[in-house]
Amino acid sequence: MTDTTKTLCPYCGVGCGLEVAPPSQPGKATNRDSEGTPIWKVRGDRDHPSSQGMVCVKGATIAEALDKDRLLYPMVRDSLDEPFRRVSWEEALELVVHRIQAVRYTQGPDGLCMYGSGQFQTEDYYIAQKLMKGCLGTNNFDANSRLCMSSAVAGYIQSFGSDGPPCSYDDLDETDCAFLIGTNTAECHPILFNRLQKHRKKNRKVKMVVIDPRRTPTAEAADLHLAIQPGTDIDLLNGIAYLLMRWSYQDSLFMDDCTSNFPAYVEVLKHYPPDIVASRCGIEVKDLEMAARYWGQAENVLSLWSMGVNQSWEGTAKVRTIINLHLMTGQVGKPGAGPFSLTGQPNAMGGREAGGLSHLLPGYRTVKDPEHRAAMEQFWGLKPGQIAVRPGRAAWDIITGLEAGEVGFLWIAATNPAVSFPDLDRTKAALRRSPFTIYQEAYYPTETSAYAHVLLPAAQWSEKAGVMTNSERRITLCPAFRKAKGEARADWEIFAEVGRRLGFIEQFAFKNSAEVYDEFVQTTRGRVCDMTGLSHARLAAEGPRQWPCPDSGTVDSARLYTDLRFPTADGRARFAAYHSKGLAEPPDAHYPYVLTTGRLYGHWHTQTRTGRIEKIRKMHPNPFLEIHPRDAKAIGIQDKDWVEVQTRRGTARFPVTVTRSLAPGTVFVPMHWGALWADQAEANALTHPAVDPDSLQPELKACAVRLVPLAVAQEDIHQEKSGVRLIAEGLLGR
């Protein structure tokens, strides 16, 4: 390809490098999608160290979704029942600024709220923090990452003294034993999974253990699949630790020198003999023992986890219990080993660096720490005490805040909560009560546009320059290589413009995103995530880099904690002592099944992009519910029959897929179908909002349901909603 641009895949946290080239090049046929529209050519970037040229179907087809159904102009309306009318940016921004001022003076800064996304670039995140937490003095900035990896953040901070996944993808090539816990890596982090599989093919002794209630494609490939009952991870992990102790696999030297709180942990472990653990988890004692042997005998153990761990009302405890095993056996700070949280979104990591959750500040700082607040106040040129002392509203607190009338201004950007939030009936009712909601999006419509008073068109990946950090702390520059659609603007530019109009001229005097990045990296100086050595220019010239990357001295950034010192007060990593709480909503006589929810290989979340790509739509045409043959028989249904799923909160309807891939008692539905893509197939109409007390992450992975067979054939209810595009064009054409 000539005229290529190197960039990063904007979907998952693997962060594969891409090379893109314009549709037309001299002497070559124009590149077109299945509908004949010219589209950019995309292929894997062989030079990208994280992916070495590989891409999955999502990355390979990204160009097909970039131009369809875009939100092109600002639009406003006075109430949710009215149609939108197109307005100028000037009018839209004046309205926004006027509203911010009104709420500041009537309700105070706590009435303002922003809900962003791990699909922001770091520059977007940083400017949003400066605006909300700095200039406006409210910590009410949260992001969809709260639903995603906030338990991993909390777990790392509590165990190690700081956030930050300590591993690299290179560890996948060097491990002897990989524990994949609550992660369907084959479908959700496919390129990373391929890398592990390659290593295992070359080295037959390398073990892979998968811990997941479902027999996913990931579990199919494992040496050992522990199909535990949902929510029993802590029992299992404590049971493994019990056996490691019994068989003297612990690394006492490491524990003596580098850890604290081991005695409390040992107290807890006493209660986890194999027979009790196996029966609670619904597995066999011999499999539990085999898992412990694999861990104990391996030279280097790497654990990988994602939503099966984090999305739980005891997610932080699960994370810490995983880390316990590493501390007990000295499996951290060396090649092929360590507790490795896989981030879901392309820039969930950048969000953490920029302080993009309501309890964080830039540079891996926390709101609660007075020194951290003071440092940021000084850095931003604000008066002492300007940053609020308390953490702001986390995701679900926004809903309760709307219900209580405490949120007067809600700004949603780069996320689609009318599909992705728990307890959707309640979520939607709260959104409907919002006095003023801005929705800043690349596409129109999405399910959330129905709840907006103002729509602001966002430039998306390919149309704006910025950086993203993938799961292995590697930062890649994503240059702009196409013109923004319509009047769309980069998220950070919109935030900065609003900041200037509010009078913070100096704070937001950036000419471009490279300048934003230059300022941001200064907030990381001397921190675990130091990246003062980076700039857009350097990333463009030298390619992607991992942090830490300070501007002086050389550091080995491949792994954290190689010196076995941890950023806690005493330099030691802390053991945690947890018993399992079980599920927040256990099954009972009225709601006898556990529903779990998750992802499919081709689709990305709420389908705003992948739903518009024919190849992917064909791959996953309909929502469905997976059920074990025994349960299907018990309620008198067969494959493809329809059931209504009922919970204490809401209902949804699906055709069933009868499968032995999950145990009796558990059913599964994918999360991808919101109200625009199917009727009554919303996973989150069913889920509940119980959250982890430390991370405030909701338990999206389990709720109690009952299943009612639907007598009538319901073939038409999931008929594809081809109206989506018509609505968009009709309204945009006004």
Ligand SMILES: Nc1nc2c(c(=O)[nH]1)N[C@H]1C(S)=C(S)[C@@H](COP(=O)(O)OP(=O)(O)OC[C@H]3O[C@@H](n4cnc5c(=O)[nH]c(N)nc54)[C@H](O)[C@@H]3O)O[C@H]1N2
């Ligand atoms: N194809 C695709 N890939 C994606 C995404 C996408 O939308 N589509 N999204 C990205 C994002 S943002 C994220 S967060 C990641 C998510 O990546 P994953 O976490 O791998 O995906 P999920 O399907 O949400 O859940 C993983 C597994 O958790 C299991 N599970 C449920 N309950 C439990 C439990 O109690 N214990 C254990 N051990 N396991 C349990 C489920 O059966 C499921 O197989 O994927 C990223 N990659």
Ligand SMILES: Nc1nc2c(c(=O)[nH]1)N[C@H]1C(S)=C(S)[C@@H](COP(=O)(O)OP(=O)(O)OC[C@H]3O[C@@H](n4cnc5c(=O)[nH]c(N)nc54)[C@H](O)[C@@H]3O)O[C@H]1N2
């Ligand atoms: N039941 C259940 N619910 C879940 C989960 C689950 O496993 N089960 N997983 C949770 C998790 S881990 C996640 S991460 C969330 C994801 O949930 P969401 O964040 O709601 O899902 P997306 O579809 O990724 O929404 C991102 C939106 O950002 C828009 N966008 C893309 N680029 C840009 C940009 O540059 N600027 C702007 N302004 N907009 C842009 C896209 O068009 C899209 O509409 O869902 C959560 N909800």
Ligand code: SF4
């Ligand atoms: S694995 Fe993730 S980052 Fe890589 S191409 Fe697929 S979606 Fe993109």
Ligand SMILES: [Mo]
């Ligand atoms: Mo996520």
